[in-house]
Amino acid sequence: xxxxxxxxxxxxxxxxxxxxxxxxxxxxxxxxxxxxxxxxxxxxxxxxxxxxxxxxxxxx
Numbered sequence: 001x002x003x004x005x006x007x008x009x010x011x012x013x014x015x016x017x018x019x020x021x022x023x024x025x026x027x028x029x030x031x032x033x034x035x036x037x038x039x040x041x042x043x044x045x046x047x048x049x050x051x052x053x054x055x056x057x058x059x060x
Contacts, residue, residue, distance in 0.1 A: 003035035015044045
C-alpha cells in the first residue's frame with residue numbers, strides 16, 4: 001500500500017509525466033507502475049485539477 005501512496009503522490013503533481021507513466025489510447029487516461037507488480041490506471045481532468053483512479057491491479 002505504501003508503494004501505491006508514493007506513486008499517487010507524484011502522479012498528482014505531474015499526472016502526464018512521460019518518464020513515470022504510460023500512455024493509453026485516451027489522452028486523458030494514463031497508467032503508472034508501483035511496487036514490484038502494481039499498475040494504477042487514472043483519468044486526468046485538467047479543468048477540475050482532478051486525478052481520478054479508475055483501476056488498481058496488484059499482483060502478489
